[in-house]
Amino acid sequence: MENVTLNNGLEMPLVGYGVFRVPDGDDLAEAVKTAIAKGYRSIDTAQVYRNEESVGRGIRAAIDEGLVAREELFITSKVWNDRLSYEETLAAYASSLEKLGLDYLDLYLIHWPGLDTSYIEAYKALEKIYQDGRVRSIGVSNFHVHHLEHLLKETTVIPVINQIEFHPHLTQEEVRNYCKEHRIQVEAWSPLMNGSLLEEALIQQLASKYNKTPAQIVLRYDVQHGVVTIPKTMTPSRMTENLDVFDFALADEEMAQLDAMNDGLRCGPDPEKFNFK
Numbered sequence: 001m002e003n004v005t006l007n008n009g010l011e012m013p014l015v016g017y018g019v020f021r022v023p024d025g026d027d028l029a030e031a032v033k034t035a036i037a038k039g040y041r042s043i044d045t046a047q048v049y050r051n052e053e054s055v056g057r058g059i060r061a062a063i064d065e066g067l068v069a070r071e072e073l074f075i076t077s078k079v080w081n082d083r084l085s086y087e088e089t090l091a092a093y094a095s096s097l098e099k100l101g102l103d104y105l106d107l108y109l110i111h112w113p114g115l116d117t118s119y120i121e122a123y124k125a126l127e128k129i130y131q132d133g134r135v136r137s138i139g140v141s142n143f144h145v146h147h148l149e150h151l152l153k154e155t156t157v158i159p160v161i162n163q164i165e166f167h168p169h170l171t172q173e174e175v176r177n178y179c180k181e182h183r184i185q186v187e188a189w190s191p192l193m194n195g196s197l198l199e200e201a202l203i204q205q206l207a208s209k210y211n212k213t214p215a216q217i218v219l220r221y222d223v224q225h226g227v228v229t230i231p232k233t234m235t236p237s238r239m240t241e242n243l244d245v246f247d248f249a250l251a252d253e254e255m256a257q258l259d260a261m262n263d264g265l266r267c268g269p270d271p272e273k274f275n276f277k
């Protein structure tokens with residue numbers, strides 16, 4: 001596994017494990033433990049996924065069984081900031097910690113900017129948690145350039161991460177360039193477009209050429225762009241497959257061909273329109 005260094009010096013694995021749409025329950029706890037046993041060190045959950053308890057159970061089982069130490073893990077959760085006040089955001093962090101059964105998170109994110117500017121108040125609560133040493137880093141998700149510009153003007157801690165929908169159909173150059181300029185690491189959600197990308201002819205051709213799977217081509221594309229990626233899978237063989245992207249490299253012209261698939265197609269909501277309803 002390769003890491004990136006965030007703007008506050010913290011190291012984060014380039015490939016992590018996502019758990020969106022997986023219900024709370026024993027299957028998820030077992031999947032999280034299996035993912036850790038297979039080498040995942042970064043796990044991405046959120047308040048709104050309503051599965052933090054099982055994610056925490058899986059993490060604690062892995063620690064108790066000696067598979068990993070807490071300090072080796074990088075655990076992310078997110079506040080669902082539907083007009084959350086400063087105090088409610090502080091309470092949401094405490095609640096996530098309690099559900100996960102952890103003393104601290106490695107990264108806490110504002111999940112969506114929403115359609116007003118209440119994310120500033122929520123982010124100030126994240127800054128307080130960070131300054132008190134109760135979280136190792138803070139950041140945002142689904143922020144466009146104008147959201148980031150406003151955030152940087154009104155707050156003091158530069159987010160370490162902007163987690164956005166990113167894949168060859170949605171390359172987000174403007175926001176990636178802004179993030180690079182401001183040392184904000186980009187992280188890709190739905191990197192496989194929920195699996196639908198894997199049918200694309202170009203991706204299948206590259207998979208045959210490199211003797212890799214379509215998913216590995218897409219995840220390699222992320223890594224080669226320097227973008228952290230967090231594919232979700234409940235299938236143990238795919239957990240192994242999705243980590244195995246560090247032994248080959250796509251040629252520059254192949255990266256350009258993948259970039260050229262960009263047509264703005266989203267598999268999730270548009271941050272300019274998403275109002276939590």
Ligand SMILES: NC(=O)c1ccc[n+]([C@@H]2O[C@H](COP(=O)([O-])OP(=O)(O)OC[C@H]3O[C@@H](n4cnc5c(N)ncnc54)[C@H](OP(=O)(O)O)[C@@H]3O)[C@@H](O)[C@H]2O)c1
Binds near residue numbers: 021190
């Ligand atoms: N910040 C945000 O607003 C936001 C939004 C969406 C997602 N996220 C995060 O990003 C993570 C990933 O996104 P996602 O879950 O939406 O979708 P994704 O990772 O793009 O795709 C997941 C789907 O792909 C399948 N899959 C995974 N690996 C595969 C492989 N090697 N070969 C074939 N199929 C494979 C999975 O099936 P099986 O499980 O059946 O194997 C699942 O159906 C989420 O879990 C969540 O943590 C964040």
